[in-house]
Structures are given as C-alpha cells and as structure tokens.
Amino acid sequence: MERSQLQTVKDNVTDFGKGFVQTTVENPWNGVAQVLNEIPGVKVKELHSATSGGKVSFAEELGAKTGSIAELVGVTLATKFGAKSIFQLGAAAEKRAIVQAGTFGLAGAINGGVFTPSEDHDHLFTARIKQGAIQAATFASMSFTSAALGGGFEGSLAKRMSINAAGGAVGGATSALLTEGVMHHRLASADQIVSDAATYAVFGAAFTGVHFAVGKAMRVPEAGAVKEEYPAQIKEMLTPFKRLSTEPILGPREGKFDSAGAFNPTATRLPDGDVAILYRAQDAKGVSTVGFARTASDGVTVLERSDEPVLAPKVENERLGIEDPRMTADTVNPAQWDLTATKWDGDNAQLADWTSTDLRNWQERGIMMPANEGTWNKQWTKSGSIVSREVDGKFVPEKIDGKFWMFYMGNRAAGVDEMGLASSADGKSWSDATSEPILPARPGHFDSNVVEPGPTAILTDHGINLIYSGGMPYEGSKGMYKYQAGVAVFDKADPTKLLYRSTKPVFSPETSWEKENSSTTVHQVPNVVFPQGIVPDGRGNYIVYYGAADSYVGAATTRFEPVNRFDWLNGLNDSAQQSALRSPALTNTEVQDDKKKVAN
Numbered sequence: 001m002e003r004s005q006l007q008t009v010k011d012n013v014t015d016f017g018k019g020f021v022q023t024t025v026e027n028p029w030n031g032v033a034q035v036l037n038e039i040p041g042v043k044v045k046e047l048h049s050a051t052s053g054g055k056v057s058f059a060e061e062l063g064a065k066t067g068s069i070a071e072l073v074g075v076t077l078a079t080k081f082g083a084k085s086i087f088q089l090g091a092a093a094e095k096r097a098i099v100q101a102g103t104f105g106l107a108g109a110i111n112g113g114v115f116t117p118s119e120d121h122d123h124l125f126t127a128r129i130k131q132g133a134i135q136a137a138t139f140a141s142m143s144f145t146s147a148a149l150g151g152g153f154e155g156s157l158a159k160r161m162s163i164n165a166a167g168g169a170v171g172g173a174t175s176a177l178l179t180e181g182v183m184h185h186r187l188a189s190a191d192q193i194v195s196d197a198a199t200y201a202v203f204g205a206a207f208t209g210v211h212f213a214v215g216k217a218m219r220v221p222e223a224g225a226v227k228e229e230y231p232a233q234i235k236e237m238l239t240p241f242k243r244l245s246t247e248p249i250l251g252p253r254e255g256k257f258d259s260a261g262a263f264n265p266t267a268t269r270l271p272d273g274d275v276a277i278l279y280r281a282q283d284a285k286g287v288s289t290v291g292f293a294r295t296a297s298d299g300v301t302v303l304e305r306s307d308e309p310v311l312a313p314k315v316e317n318e319r320l321g322i323e324d325p326r327m328t329a330d331t332v333n334p335a336q337w338d339l340t341a342t343k344w345d346g347d348n349a350q351l352a353d354w355t356s357t358d359l360r361n362w363q364e365r366g367i368m369m370p371a372n373e374g375t376w377n378k379q380w381t382k383s384g385s386i387v388s389r390e391v392d393g394k395f396v397p398e399k400i401d402g403k404f405w406m407f408y409m410g411n412r413a414a415g416v417d418e419m420g421l422a423s424s425a426d427g428k429s430w431s432d433a434t435s436e437p438i439l440p441a442r443p444g445h446f447d448s449n450v451v452e453p454g455p456t457a458i459l460t461d462h463g464i465n466l467i468y469s470g471g472m473p474y475e476g477s478k479g480m481y482k483y484q485a486g487v488a489v490f491d492k493a494d495p496t497k498l499l500y501r502s503t504k505p506v507f508s509p510e511t512s513w514e515k516e517n518s519s520t521t522v523h524q525v526p527n528v529v530f531p532q533g534i535v536p537d538g539r540g541n542y543i544v545y546y547g548a549a550d551s552y553v554g555a556a557t558t559r560f561e562p563v564n565r566f567d568w569l570n571g572l573n574d575s576a577q578q579s580a581l582r583s584p585a586l587t588n589t590e591v592q593d594d595k596k597k598v599a600n
Contacts, residue, residue, distance in 0.1 A: 134178045142171030142204065161205040168204025172197035230563050234500050235462045237563055238487055241507040241531075241544055241556035248552035249300050250279060250293060252518050257309050258291050259284050260519040263547035266327040266455070267533035268337065268359075269393040273297040275535055276359050277545060278325045278339070279553055281309060286522035288321030289313070290341065292360060299535065299543040300555050310360045311341070317350070318343035326532060328388045328456050329396040330355050331404050331427025338397070340368065340384030340406075348372065349380040351408055353428075368430045369408055369422060375432040377410020377420055384408045385453035387464055387495060393536050395456045397427065405495045406430060407438065407453040407466060416441050419451045419468065421495060434496055439468065439488060446470040446484045446505045454485065455534035455544065460560070463499060464490040467531050467544065470505065474527070483528040484508045485546075507531070507556065509549070518551035525550050 033044040146167035176196035180188035230237075250262045258281035265279035274294050281291040289309035295302050313319050323342040330338040332355075339354040339362060350371040354362040369381035387405040388395035397404050403423040411417045418437035424430045439451045447470025454467035466488045471481035484505035491497035509515050509527045517524040526549050533545035541559040548554045 130182050134175065134182055137178055138171045138175040138200075141174045142167040142200065145170040146204075157209070161208045164204035164208040165201040166204075168200035168202070169197040171204070172200030175200065231499050233463065233491070234489060234563055236460075236560045237489075237500075238465060238467065238506070238542075238558045239561050241485070241558050243511075244300050244543065244555040244557055246511065248513050248548060248554050249295070249302060250277070250305075250553035251513075252282075252551065256307065257281050257283050257289055257312075260286065260522045261517075261524060261551045262291060263550055263552055264324045264530055265533045265545040265547065265553045266325045266339070267299075267535050267543070267545050268327055268395070269535045270294075273538075274303065275299045275543070277533065277553070278310070278327060278359065280323055280325065280547070282321075282519075282522060282524075282550075284521065286320075287313070288323045288344070290322055290325050290339075290362075297538075299537065306360075311339070311354065311362045317345045317348070318352075320344045320346050323349075324383055324532065326383070326385055326453075326455065328386050329391075329394055331386065331397045331424070334396050338386070340386065342382045343367075349382050351381040351384050353384075365428060368406075369410070369432075374410055374420070375435050376412050376437060377418075377432075379411050380409075380417075382409045382417075383453045385455065385457050385466065387457045387459050389459045390536055393538070395458070395534075398459055400459075400493065400495060405433070405457075405464075407457055407468075409450075409452045410437070412437070417450045417452060417471070419453060423495075438496065438498065439501065445503070446472050446482075447486060448472045449481055450483070454531040457490075458534070459492060461492070463492050464495055465560075466490065467534070469530050480525050480527075482509065483525070483530055485529060485531050507546075511548075511554075513552050514548040514554065516551075517549050529554070531556075 036042050036044045142164075144167075146163050149163045149166060173193050173196065176188040176193045180186050180192070250265070252259055252261050258279075261282040262279050263282075265277050267275055267277045270276055274297060277293040277295065279291050279293065281289050283289070290311035292304075292306040292310045293302055294304040311322055311325075313322060321344045323344055325339050325341040327337055327339050330336045336355055336357045337359060339356065340351060341354065342349050343352050348371040350367055351369045353365040353368050355365055356362045368384060369377075371380050372378065374381065385407040386397045387400065387407075389398045390396075403425055404427050406422045406424070408420050408422055409417050410420045418441050419439035421433045421438040422430045423433040437451070439447075441448055441451055447468075450469065450471025452469045452471070454469055457464050457466040459465075468486050468488060469483050470486050471483050473479075474482045485507035486502040486504075487500075487506055488498065488502070489500040491499055507529050509529050514529055515527050517526050528547065528549050530547035531544050532547060535543050535545075537543050537557065541557050544556045544558055546554050546556065
C-alpha cells in the first residue's frame with residue numbers, strides 16, 4: 001500500500017477516534033450508536049441536544065446532560081490525583097483552599113481545552129485555549145468559594161450541599177461573564193448571569209449529594225486523607241474512637257460541688273465488673289475538686305454519684321483546686337490505687353500523687369514533679385500518665401529497665417505546653433528522664449501549642465501506646481485552643497524512643513456539648529475532647545472516658561488492630577477515617593437538647 005493510502009487510513013481512523021471520544025463524552029448513547037452504525041445493515045438513531053439545533057425531548061436532553069456530567073466528574077477525579085504533587089503547598093486552611101481551587105481549575109482547563117469544539121470565527125487551537133481558561137476560572141472560583149466558606153466535603157450533608165451550591169453560583173456567574181466577554185466580546189446580560197448561577201448552584205448541590213452517597217457506600221476516605229507510614233516495629237494501633245453515647249454520661253448538677261462542670265475523668269474497672277469514675281468537678285467559684293461516680297459494667301449507665309468531693313483542697317499549694325486526675329494501681333502497693341493530679345494555687349500548677357484503698361478516701365504522697373525546677377520544663381508541671389500493663393482488667397505500673405516511667409506536661413516557653421518523660425526507681429521519687437520534651441509541639445499541626453498526656457500509657461508486647469491531647473488555635477478562639485486526641489507509640493524496652501506519632505487527630509469535637517461550655521461565669525474552654533481515663537470492656541475493646549468542653553464527661557470505644565487493617569482506609573489519622581469507622585448514626589451528630597439529659 002502506498003504511503004498516501006496509509007496516511008489516508010491513519011487519518012480516517014484518527015478522525016473516527018476523535019469523533020467517537022467527543023460524541024461519547026457529550027452523550028454516551030450517541031457514542032454507542034456511532035459504533036453500531038458502522039456495522040452494515042445496522043441503523044441506530046442518535047439523540048441530539050438543543051445545541052445542535054431543532055426541538056428535543058426531555059429524554060434526549062437528559063442523555064446529553066448525562067454525558068457532560070460524566071465528562072466533568074471523570075476529568076475532575078483524574079486531574080485531582082494527577083495534580084496533587086503539583087499543588088502540595090501545605091496543611092493550612094488557606095493553602096488547602098488554593099490546592100483545591102488549583103486542582104479543580106486544572107480539571108476545568110483540561111475539560112474546556114480538550115473537549116470543546118471550535119467556534120466558527122476562531123481557529124481550533126485558539127478556541128480551546130479560550131475555553132480552557134474560562135472553565136479553569138469557573139471551576140477554580142467554585143472550589144475556592146466553597147473552601148472559603150468552610151469546605152464543601154466535611155460536616156453534615158445539608159452543610160456540604162449549601163456550601164457547594166454557593167460555590168456553584170459563583171462559578172456560574174464567572175462562566176457567564178467570561179464566556180460572553182472572551183468568546184463573544186460582549187457583556188453578559190443579568191438574566192444570563194442569574195441563569196448560569198442557578199444552574200451551577202443546582203449542579204454543586206447535586207454533585208455533593210452524589211459524592212456523599214458514593215463515599216458512604218464505598219467507605220471512601222474524603223478530602224484531606226493521607227497515607228500513614230508505620231515503622232516496621234509498629235504491628236498494631238488503637239483504632240479511631242467511636243462514641244458510646246450521643247449524650248454526656250456526666251454533667252454539672254445545680255447547687256452541688258460540680259455545679260459549673262463535671263469533666264476530665266479517670267476510671268478503673270472494679271472487682272464486681274462495675275466501673276468507678278473519678279472526675280474533675282468545678283463549683284460556681286471555679287474551684288476544682290475530685291468527684292466519684294460508679295457505672296454498670298457497660299461503662300455508661302450511671303448507678304451512683306457522690307454528693308461531696310472525695311478529694312478537695314486542704315493546703316495552700318492547692319487552694320484553688322485539684323485538677324485532672326489519672327489513676328492506676330499503686331506503684332508501691334499494687335493492692336491499692338494511685339492517683340496523679342494537678343495542684344493549683346493561682347500562681348503555680350504542679351503534679352502530685354495520692355493513694356487510696358477504697359477510691360473515696362485519699363492520702364497525699366507528695367509532689368511528683370515540682371514547678372519551676374525541671375531540666376527543660378521551667379514553669380508548671382501537670383497531667384501524669386504512668387506506663388502500665390493491663391492485668392485482670394486493671395492497669396498496673398510495670399518497670400522497664402529497672403524503673404517506673406511517667407509522661408507529663410511541662411512548658412519551656414510561654415504559651416507552649418509540651419510533653420516530658422520522668423522516671424522513678426521506687427515509684428515515689430520522680431525526676432526528668434530527658435533534657436528535652438519527649439513530644440514537642442509541632443507548628444501547623446493539631447498539637448501546635450499543647451501536647452498533654454491522656455489516660456494511662458498502655459504497655460503491650462509491641463510497644464507503649466499513649467493517647468494524648470493536642471491543642472491548637474483556631475479562628476475566633478479568643479486566645480483559647482481547640483483540643484483533639486492523637487496517638488503516640490514508644491519502644492517497649494526504651495520509653496525515650498519514639499516510634500510513631502499521629503499526623504492528624506484520631507478524635508475531634510463534633511457534638512454540641514463537646515463544642516459549647518456549660519457555664520458562662522467560670523473559665524472553661526470550648527471545642528474540647530480530652531481523653532483522660534481508659535478501662536478494658538472485657539470484649540477486647542477499651543472504653544475511653546474524656547472531658548468535653550470543660551463541662552461534661554463522654555465515653556468512646558477503641559481497640560488494638562493490626563496496622564495492615566488500616567491500609568484500605570488510606571491511613572488512620574484523618575477525620576474522614578474516623579467517620580468511616582463510626583456508625584452512620586453517630587457521624588455528624590448534633591445533639592439539640594443534650595444538656596437537659598445529663599445523668600444526675
């Protein structure tokens with residue numbers, strides 16, 4: 001065959017291929033019809049939209065629009081992953097908005113530049129460049145608007161739809177203005193702007209609904225998910241927390257010692273299977289004491305609650321409160337309980353130790369980590385979490401390399417609280433084990449300003465597993481921080497060796513009682529989940545007790561799972577993964593009347 005004939009065949013095949021792609025993305029039915037009509041004797045009617053001229057039926061218009069939507073979704077998803085490395089600018093909200101807008105803008109550019117037919121008065125290449133620019137600006141403006149309003153892929157479905165509808169309206173107006181200005185060199189009419197804005201708004205809301213439904217059905221991680229990398233030593237990990245109740249299990253009681261708040265709890269499993277909870281109580285003057293409650297074996301049904309505190313200020317260095325208790329078996333006598341808590345006198349906070357045989361009567365052992373005397377922590381000391389192993393449902397401190405170990409919080413700079421590590425040969429006298437924080441604050445992360453130990457650090461055959469709280473500023477916070485939970489794992493033979501630290505929180509404030517304080521007269525911090533107690537549930541899980549908004553006690557559940565179980569979720573530490581593991585009924589919960597339902 002001559003070269004000219006080969007070229008003719010090549011051109012014919014290329015033209016057919018281009019035509020098939022163009023036809024298919026515009027109307028899937030016509031793509032199939034085009035192929036079938038190449039078969040001798042077969043004639044399938046094609047459907048034509050109004051843009052081709054003539055009157056069309058609803059079915060024909062629907063077929064054409066389906067192709068356009070399929071094209072947009074396909075190209076957007078493809079370019080979103082392809083452009084990820086190009087636009088990877090950082091984790092701040094403003095930069096995420098730029099990343100998202102840039103990604104969708106690139107999708108629009110490909111959509112307009114590749115699949116747009118030529119205008120009669122323009123060269124094909126020129127027309128595609130123009131359309132690419134128009135659609136890039138359109139989709140970028142849609143995305144940036146949605147991001148500026150809080151992001152269109154998080155929160156309740158109604159919130160997502162309203163945000164993306166607003167973004168769609170801005171994109172539609174942008175499209176109308178640019179299409180008329182760039183392609184036709186004239187101003188768009190008001191009617192055209194309103195029409196396009198309304199059309200894109202409907203599309204934005206509809207796309208959100210489909211995205212939400214598909215994500216739920218496939219349990220797909222949403223925007224922002226990252227792949228966690230685990231060292232070879234990490235064999236198992238605590239799963240993201242699942243709330244055991246949409247309501248707090250403890251809250252303030254009018255006229256009692258906990259009238260302003262009942263929060264930041266510790267807990268232990270009792271010999272009869274019930275759970276004892278010791279919690280921080282706050283009165284109307286803002287003074288903190290320790291209250292007692294007992295639940296049934298389920299850990300959430302409250303059976304008993306003390307009318308008076310079981311631990312209250314007695315001496316000058318605790319005159320304004322005893323705060324944030326954490327409990328294990330005693331380091332000296334495992335038959336009794338040990339309680340670490342923070343003394344507060346208005347000037348200094350310092351970590352101290354108490355013991356008890358009945359959980360209601362406590363004797364002070366002494367200051368564990370004095371304020372203003374540490375190696376790196378130059379001011380306060382708080383929040384002692386002693387490394388312990390689970391033994392018959394109770395956490396018992398265990399020596400590693402001949403010493404007991406305890407994580408605590410100190411600070412070496414104003415406004416930044418970081419985590420330290422202390423050790424003790426006898427379980428009574430403690431000192432810093434490191435010259436620097438064991439877990440320093442991380443700028444730009446959820447723990448940028450506060451890194452505080454949570455419940456008992458759990459020692460297993462695979463490592464030391466520590467749940468901790470991270471604090472970070474947020475817009476409108478008035479100098480206060482949002483508190484979320486993270487996870488860290490240390491070497492089982494060397495507590496000074498960090499193996500893993502979560503890059504994103506595993507538990508965050510979601511319900512109204514986790515976001516809003518109960519009191520307006522004493523100092524309380526909103527937007528807080530603060531894990532501080534943990535007990536085994538007897539079924540291979542753990543119940544985590546946490547403080548909520550410095551006002552309430554909540555309960556959640558977690559368990560150890562092999563690391564490879566997290567791989568299909570594309571990482572452990574994104575909030576989307578938390579939602580995927582929680583039941584749909586508990587996701588995006590909004591409790592309207594929860595404060596009236598608190599257990600008394």
